[in-house]
Amino acid sequence: AQSVAQPEDQVNVAEGNPLTVKCTYSVSGNPYLFWYVQYPNRGLQFLLKYITGDNLVKGSYGFEAEFNKSQTSFHLKKPSALVSDSALYFCAVRDRVGGATNKLIFGTGTLLAVQP
Amino acid sequence: KAGVTQTPRYLIKTRGQQVTLSCSPISGHRSVSWYQQTPGQGLQFLFEYFSETQRNKGNFPGRFSGRQFSNSRSEMNVSTLELGDSALYLCASSELVSGGAGETQYFGPGTRLLVL
Numbered sequence: 169a170q171s172v173a174q175p176e177d178q179v180n181v182a183e184g185n186p187l188t189v190k191c192t193y194s195v196s197g198n199p200y201l202f203w204y205v206q207y208p209n210r211g212l213q214f215l216l217k218y219i220t221g222d223n224l225v226k227g228s229y230g231f232e233a234e235f236n237k238s239q240t241s242f243h244l245k246k247p248s249a250l251v252s253d254s255a256l257y258f259c260a261v262r263d264r265v266g267g268a269t270n271k272l273i274f275g276t277g278t279l280l281a282v283q284p
Numbered sequence: 285k286a287g288v289t290q291t292p293r294y295l296i297k298t299r300g301q302q303v304t305l306s307c308s309p310i311s312g313h314r315s316v317s318w319y320q321q322t323p324g325q326g327l328q329f330l331f332e333y334f335s336e337t338q339r340n341k342g343n344f345p346g347r348f349s350g351r352q353f354s355n356s357r358s359e360m361n362v363s364t365l366e367l368g369d370s371a372l373y374l375c376a377s378s379e380l381v382s383g384g385a386g387e388t389q390y391f392g393p394g395t396r397l398l399v400l
Contacts, residue, residue, distance in 0.1 A: 271329050
């Protein structure tokens with residue numbers, strides 16, 4: 169079965185420090201991977217995606233993610249954290265079973281807390 | 285372009301009632317997906333529609349149903365509500381041009397349903 173794992177429920181980082189939110193995946197075939205962010209009482213905002221090509225993907229708000237096929241990981245990174253980055257982050261993989269579909273399989277989410 | 289809109293934003297119902305939630309996708313998007321978000325189960329896929337046809341369905345009981353109209357707007361219905369149906373229901377739209385490749389799903393703000 170296809171799945172995504174976010175091993176950390178919460179990540180704490182000081183403002184100005186680099187941040188990493190971890191994600192590993194298990195899929196058959198080439199993965200289509202996504203990161204979304206959710207602020208309180210809001211929907212999900214798209215940050216970035218990996219489909220093919222360069223392993224380092226740049227996205228919105230200064231975030232980037234590194235696709236590592238050998239480690240089946242897609243970690244989200246940012247060089248310098250802001251307090252406003254505090255939110256819930258979800259990693260997701262496109263379901264490749266069953267033909268054409270937009271179905272996303274989500275991880276459990278990681279709460280990022282940036283301390284001033 | 286305007287984003288995905290969902291109505292109503294908040295809803296309170298009692299057990300046994302039914303509810304209908306509405307989603308208007310981004311203009312030009314023909315694929316609409318629905319997800320349920322709860323603290324215990326996280327984000328779970330409900331169903332996906334494309335050109336008025338259900339393309340995919342998640343593992344939910346038959347009380348959950350949906351449809352898509354010719355203008356791509358979508359509704360989901362939950363009949364005989366149970367306490368466990370309390371959740372944030374998220375709608376997402378995408379273009380789905382090439383049949384399930386790397387299209388990004390854009391999410392609405394969600395409808396928060398509380399079942400008493």
